[in-house]
Amino acid sequence: MNRTLLIRLSAAALFLVGAWVAYTQQGKQASNKLNKLKDDLYEIEGDGGNVAFYITNEGVILIDDKFEYDFNDIVDKVKSVTNQPIKYVLNTHHHGDHTGSNAKFLPTAEIISTLNARKNIIEGKQPGAPRVTFTTESDVFLGGKEVRMQYFGRGHTNGDAAVYFPALRVVHTGDLVAGNSPLIDYGGGGSLVEWAATLDGIMKLDFDTMIPGHGPVGKKADIMTYRNNVEKLRTRVTGLVRGGSSKDDVAKVLTTEFGWDPKGLQMTRGLDGLMVELKR
Numbered sequence: 688m689n690r691t692l693l694i695r696l697s698a699a700a701l702f703l704v705g706a707w708v709a710y711t712q713q714g715k716q717a718s719n720k721l722n723k724l725k726d727d728l729y730e731i732e733g734d735g736g737n738v739a740f741y742i743t744n745e746g747v748i749l750i751d752d753k754f755e756y757d758f759n760d761i762v763d764k765v766k767s768v769t770n771q772p773i774k775y776v777l778n779t780h781h782h783g784d785h786t787g788s789n790a791k792f793l794p795t796a797e798i799i800s801t802l803n804a805r806k807n808i809i810e811g812k813q814p815g816a817p818r819v820t821f822t823t824e825s826d827v828f829l830g831g832k833e834v835r836m837q838y839f840g841r842g843h844t845n846g847d848a849a850v851y852f853p854a855l856r857v858v859h860t861g862d863l864v865a866g867n868s869p870l871i872d873y874g875g876g877g878s879l880v881e882w883a884a885t886l887d888g889i890m891k892l893d894f895d896t897m898i899p900g901h902g903p904v905g906k907k908a909d910i911m912t913y914r915n916n917v918e919k920l921r922t923r924v925t926g927l928v929r930g931g932s933s934k935d936d937v938a939k940v941l942t943t944e945f946g947w948d949p950k951g952l953q954m955t956r957g958l959d960g961l962m963v964e965l966k967r
């Protein structure tokens with residue numbers, strides 16, 4: 688691919704991320720619901736990405752932290768079920784709807800993400816970059832409990848971590864599973880071609896409950912359904928792109944067959960990159 692075009696695409700995508708985050712935060716009030724999933728594991732669903740938190744007798748481990756305006760609500764919801772302080776915040780990836788409260792947690796908690804997620808946070812001039820990173824795996828052992836973060840490959844971005852709670856047999860997938868059809872953030876290093884293999888890596892873990900990046904909590908089988916949709920999309924669009932279809936033609940198919948909003952994030956962040964990645 689033409690290098691200048693790649694740089695221009697990346698710049699456009701970064702601009703869109705910034706504009707989108709600014710837009711969605713304007714004058715917003717937190718609106719979230721607390722769900723108990725297992726002993727000592729809770730989920731906070733509503734604004735932005737799904738938050739999970741795990742209570743131990745040495746502190747709380749929080750997964751993702753929504754938007755900045757959700758900070759107080761997240762802290763209040765944790766306090767409603769435990770007096771333990773939030774010691775760790777694990778970021779599944781860099782997007783502002785999953786890392787928006789990072790800057791507010793950083794003075795009192797250690798934030799961990801993949802190295803690529805941190806790079807994307809810095810490049811996007813987002814506040815609250817994690818001080819601790821990893822490339823393949825990082826484990827947090829607190830109060831006799833374990834949480835394992837693993838990078839299985841590209842998909843939604845180039846820095847998505849799956850967060851595994853071995854004792855509870857639960858996985859938080861971040862946006863590797865979110866909505867019905869994938870949002871491929873090419874500006875953030877995403878890849879539709881690699882996405883299915885990344886999900887295959889997660890499927891090898893021993894678990895039954897899955898917390899997606901957005902939407903209701905599901906089962907392990909829901910990841911397989913999502914994986915099959917990812918492959919269906921890849922096969923269909925690869926056929927179009929290699930058959931010489933125009934960008935507009937591809938956009939029409941994405942809208943009619945896969946439910947993409949013509950002006951939505953899937954289209955604005957994914958379409959140009961799809962045309963390039965699937966051509967190869």
Ligand SMILES: [Zn+2]
Nearest residue numbers: 780782843862
């Ligand atoms: Zn995301």
